[in-house]
Amino acid sequence: MNSQLLTYGRVLLPLLLHIFFFQHATFAGGWWFLGFHLLGLLLIPLQASPLFLLLVGASFGAIVDAATLEGGLFMSSAVWMALAIPAVNRLLAPREGYEITDQPTIASMGIRWFTVRTLLLLFAHHVWLFTLEAGRWDLLGQAFGKVMASTLLSTTAFLLVLMLTQSQRRKR
Amino acid sequence: MRNLWNLIVQYHVALVFILFQALAISWFIGSHGYPRGRWVQRSLAWQGSWNQQLSQWDRRSELADLNRELLAENATLRAELHAVRGEAPTTSYQAAEVIRSTWNRGANYLVINRGSAEGVSRGQGLLRNNKAIGRVIEASEHFALALPLINQEVEWSVRIGATGPVARLVWEGGDVTRAVLYDVPRSAVFAVGDSVVSSGFQGYFPAGLMVGNIAEEEPEFDGQFLNVPVELAADFRSIRYVELASVQGQTEVQALNPSNTGTLP
Known part of the structure; x- marks a missing residue:
């Protein structure tokens, strides 16, 4: 029961933090978009079905869109990222596969696994988000700059948050 | 029929993905840069009250209150000055505070703490120290959404x-x-x-x-x-207080605009 609550908490808390606080912040002169709700998506259990991931991704994105008056931009990007999660999980799976107790956290899977997975998924999300937002060919260069800055800095931020909030139990 | 069902079951993830993307993209195209409709009003009302709260927490000095009073006074004086000079006797001004603004996106926007209850309506211009800032495109009861000059869509x-x-x-x-x-x-x-x-x-x-x-x-x-x-002329990164201009006959002028979607006739 407690572990289930913890799972819900770590998925939902980043979304709430994003809606109430992080959406108001501007980092690095607008070059760094910190989508804190994405940390919630990244922490959905590895055993979750692709359909469930899409549903949560769409819901999270739609909630952020409604809160930021962005109209579908975050929903579209989050759904794309949710689609990519199972593929990235398969790509990074240990030789013997995931165990039932494995969680997508640093404490469970180790810092290297978490970093690579976060980089890949945030990159996919940000490419979709900033390309859609740019909407014009001549702004794609700037959009790619934002993709790179946001992916690297957000991955670092998520790593720090997890390292500060979770105890190291086991590394694989 | 059975084959169709099997096909749906087999590709249900792809189908759900396409469905969600279609929803999101149509929402994006339908609302981006020129949001309108009931959900925007609701969202605006909710966001507005939350942003107002944040803004109040942020306002720790009396200077902010003084600013607002000065701005309201400025608005009245400007209207009187125009009337005395006979330059623009048809324009009146109302002070407002910007409680949310973006400047690092393609479709930037502003939210101000004045809405339809205070007489704010679509199409009113926003200015600051006699510089053009943007225009109102949506108003809920106590808040209004505006597009600044730095919005690619207008x-x-x-x-x-x-x-x-x-x-x-x-x-x-x-x-x-x-x-x-x-x-x-x-x-x-x-x-x-x-x-x-x-x-x-x-x-x-x-x-x-x-x-x-x-x-x-x-x-x-x-x-x-x-x-x-x-x-x-305006610095869009530091807008806090604005004035709303009500140009007499603005509704008629805008109604004559054949497109009235932000582009010129």
Whole structure:
């Protein structure tokens, strides 16, 4: 029961933090978009079905869109990222596969696994988000700059948050 | 039928993905840069009250209150001054506070703490210290959503100098201090630093409101016209207080605009 609550908490808390606080912040002169709700998506259990991931991704994105008056931009990007999660999980799976107790956290899977997975998924999300937002060919260069800055800095931020909030139990 | 069902079951993830993407993209296209409708009003009301709360937490000194009073006084004085001079007797002003603004996106927007209950309506212009800022596109009871000059989706009717040619001002994204004037005739006479002011044609602003100055960059040739870079007058990164302009007859002027979607007639 407690572990289930913890799972819900770590998925939902980043979304709430994003809606109430992080959406108001501007980092690095607008070059760094910190989508804190994405940390919630990244922490959905590895055993979750692709359909469930899409549903949560769409819901999270739609909630952020409604809160930021962005109209579908975050929903579209989050759904794309949710689609990519199972593929990235398969790509990074240990030789013997995931165990039932494995969680997508640093404490469970180790810092290297978490970093690579976060980089890949945030990159996919940000490419979709900033390309859609740019909407014009001549702004794609700037959009790619934002993709790179946001992916690297957000991955670092998520790593720090997890390292500060979770105890190291086991590394694989 | 059974085959169809099997197909749906087999590709249910892809189908759900396409469904969600279709929903999201249609939402995006339908609302981006020019949001309207009931959900925007609800969202605006909710976001507005939350942003108001944040803004109140942020306001720790009496200076902010003093600013608001001064702004309200400015608005009244400006209206009286125009009336005395007989320059724009048809324009009235109302003070408002910006409780949310973005400047690092393509479709930037502002949320102000005045809404339909305070007489705010679509199409009212926003200005600050006699500089054009943007226009209201949606108003809930106590809040309003506005598009600033730095929004790629809208165009503004401006004039070079007091009697120069009228042109379209478009912000092209990126630098928030620069925009471009389109449709300037090649025969137009102007120099670096010349003022660019509102034409008053769209009904959002009174004519002659400062928008920016001709920038130092060389204009680009575009057929019979020039594309002229403009340095915007307002600093969109630090907007806190604005005034709402009510131009008499603005509803009629905007109703005559055949497109009335942010582009010029």
